[in-house]
Amino acid sequence: MKNINIKSIEIENVLRFDYPDFCDAFISYAETNDGKVLTDEELEELTDNNQGFINETIFDKQLYI
Numbered sequence: 001m002k003n004i005n006i007k008s009i010e011i012e013n014v015l016r017f018d019y020p021d022f023c024d025a026f027i028s029y030a031e032t033n034d035g036k037v038l039t040d041e042e043l044e045e046l047t048d049n050n051q052g053f054i055n056e057t058i059f060d061k062q063l064y065i
Helices: 040-049 051-060
Strands: 004-012 026-032
Touching (some): 026 040
């Protein structure tokens, strides 16, 4: 996730019944380090290439509660 501001990432579709896989969760918003908002296509690519990061973030921040 080169040049992505990690703190700007928002994850949606975290469903309790999908625990522990959260296969429907996706990155809905993110910015680059210089503040550029990612397009829908970039967000889709980011989600597809970083499912492990998404799951770690869900668990770390307990987004499923």
